[in-house]
Amino acid sequence: MRSRAGMIPLLVSEIVSETPSIVSVRLEASDGSPLPPWVPGAHIDVQLITRHERQYSLCGDPADLTGYRIAVLREPASRGGSYYIHSFLRVGSRVWVRPPRNLFALSEAPAYLLLAAGIGITPILAMARHLAAEGADWRMSYLARHRDGIAFSAELEGLGDRVTTHISSERGRLDLAGLLADIAPGTEVYACGPQGFIDELAGLADALPEGSSIHVERFEPKPREHRPNEAFSVVCSRSEVTVEVPAQRSMLDALADAGVSVGGSCLRGVCGSCALNVLEGLPEHRDSLNADDDSMTIYPCVSRSISRELVVDV
């Protein structure tokens, strides 16, 4: 069972049905004390009373630190978290969170194109509100399969005509390539949505104008093939211990067994909470965060080692 060490206990203060399959949940400290600050793109680890732990982007107002707002899609094939939240979470229910982390922060750019598909609206909504308040040059496209799948419509209307919605059941597939071809050089693209949408966008990266790049956030691991697990050793340079990682055990679990605690939340290589720097050796990346195979940042919840030995800074 997962521990709650270091987590902040919060209470559910409001649950709003945003669409037939999306609820937003507001979380507050029981004594009303302010929560750790965040900027758009940030997510929190949320642990339920059942100890299921999931990552959710913050989609409320960063200026309001009396509460965090997340939104959760009802997943028919839920692994437990979405099912519990939709069926059993109530106002007054207790949850535990870790301070916000941000792997999807906005960088400085002359212009922004925000793309949200389905539940991917959550970080994008916070970004849109921020860019609007800053007076930035931005546009946003929000894709949903059906009209009743559009969440936060009142809030989006308040952001004016920079926001367009695209209902694919009414208008067919959105021409993503055309959308990207139209952007001004230097425009930064931020996208969040389901697997297929992110994969399609990744395939269009070459179509971007000079100086532009696409930033994506995934909530499901990239599907990938990998070689069979083999045992390897991890030399922890600061703790001065060497840990054997058996073939059937994750590097994160093996480190924890040896008393080397490196956090970890999603355990699927998407949240980034267990990141370690590799000092020597050849890591075998199985995460969904590293953009290239040469990265010296390893996520030990899923990743392993090609070399017999890996030296990490921990």
Added chain:
Amino acid sequence: MGEPDAPTTQKITDHLDENCLAFLAHSPFCCLSTSDAAGNCDCSPRGDYPGFVRALDAQTLVIPDRLGNKIADSMTNILDNGHVGLLCFVPGMTETLRINGTATVTDDPALLAMLEQDHAVPDLAIVVHTEQVYLHCGRALLRGGLWDPETQDLAAEVPSSGQIWASMSGWDPTVGTAIDDAMAGAYKVLY
């Protein structure tokens, strides 16, 4: 023994209502009873994150088959004879939920993916179609003091698993200590 009261039999239904679904969603432990075609019975413990016995609908449950002793009694029994009984517990709660029904064994990848926990997807799962569902009163657990913290000291009086194992296998008692050490390591791997 007498006959059960009418209110007792009335509370038996064939499906899980909202309250029973909530019970299951918070239950981390149950006992699963099965029997083979000849009626030889078996009962085995099942435990995991609360809600691990997942309701797919009001009459269908799915139970992941996690790492255990590799004696697949439940599985082979179910293949022989689908009748199963479940007794589900919520820590701290004296009432238990009893579910009887008919089970099948599945390796459907879509179903198994839903049962992923701590990056482990089970190889098999048990699907139960419910036929009888009812809440069992709390007297047995109250009489036994099951959730009373003071009863936890009983465990220290019982021979260790290594000692029991060594004795039942006819091994030297010193082997028991080695087994206990080995089990302490093995228990770190739960999935």
